[in-house]
Amino acid sequence: MERMMHEFLTANRAELIARCRAKVAQRAPPGAPVAELDHGVSIFLDQLIKTLAMERTGAPLQSYKVSGPAGGGRPALSEMSESATRHGKELLEHGFTVEEVVHDYGDLCQSISDLASETGADIETEEFRTLNRCLDNAIASAVTEFGYQRDSVIAGRQAVALNERLGFFAHELRNQLCTATLALSVIRQGNVGLNGATGGVLDRALVGLGNLIDRSLAEVRMDAGLEVQHQLFSLAEFIAEIRLSATLEAQVKECPLTVSDVDPLLAVDGDRDLLLAATGNLLQNAFKFTHPHSEVTLNAYAQADRILIDVQDHCGGLAPNVMEEMFSPFKQGAEDRSGLGLGLSISRRSVEANNGVLSVRDVPGSGCVFTIDLPRHFLPGAQPAAETA
Incomplete structure (x- = not known):
């Protein structure tokens, strides 16, 4: 018996989610949650059902408010793009890779195809085109947000590391400079000479400053990737x-x-x-x-x-x-x-x-x-x- 795709998806919603969850569990990194994520496949599936149902009405273009037009567009223009954006962030937080973001949506497409074949469901070509359009828009939004969030995390870690190194450098520089300044102050008072113990302290501080600066200059050259x-x-x-x-x-x-x-x-x-x-x-x-x-x-x-x-x-x-x-x-x-x-x-x-x-x-x-x-x-x-x- 011919059944419209949104009806097929509604009747088999739980089975499709279970199949997708099993596929994700096989790829999930250690410690990742096994349960469905807040903005994952179940949300996308509901939005897909809503899109397909609206395309059967007298105003099919209204479905774009749910899933967006073909070829993408601004994420804020569709419900699906907004939830996929949140899902991309969610997957990063749970330790998934960008490849797994794509697989996460591909799992649903594969599960729908497999189940339709197993049950003999006859799904129209136009409905599969809608499915592909929804997948395309959702994947684009999820991957974009995943990349943005990942870059933000990396930039944050680099900033922390840089601040730590600058802090160490400033601390050592201040210590050596402070020692040299105090030693010079004592020598200027005229009570001790350059050849005494205080002069030795001054020498050590100046040598330390020179070594610190030399190391830092070499590191700057290496980090900047300047040509040898x-x-x-x-x-x-x-x-x-x-x-x-x-x-x-x-x-x-x-x-x-x-x-x-x-x-x-x-x-x-x-x-x-x-x-x-x-x-x-x-x-x-x-x-x-x-x-x-x-x-x-x-x-x-x-x-x-x-x-x-x-x-x-x-x-x-x-x-x-x-x-x-x-x-x-x-x-x-x-x-x-x-x-x-x-x-x-x-x-x-x-x-x-x-x-x-x-x-x-x-x-x-x-x-x-x-x-x-x-x-x-x-x-x-x-x-x-x-x-x-």
């Missing part, structure tokens, strides 16, 4: 420049700094500023965690087709399972919690941007060695030196 500025430069001159800046920090920390001789023929092809920041971060980290008055070593040498830059300290060794975690932002692996915990993360990103690898190995009971591994090059016209064993 490749140039061929002497490894020996590069290490000599690092040695100059590291010597002051070694004096402030009262730790001896040992720097190896470097083959003058070796060269690096990369972004000099990023690599200076990366190596400087490793040295700052070494001076921060090495035991008082213990040696920090900087070695640069060639091995096969690679150039290796080692920074070794005497921190006593690394705790188990921390070697990879320590490269994550805001991770600090020792009792000294000063600083942002960003240095190693920025160093790794800077090295990788230069086609290199930054790794760490533990020296049990002694300390650890951070190694920058870069492609090996030679200065123009130079003859390759003998390989390092």
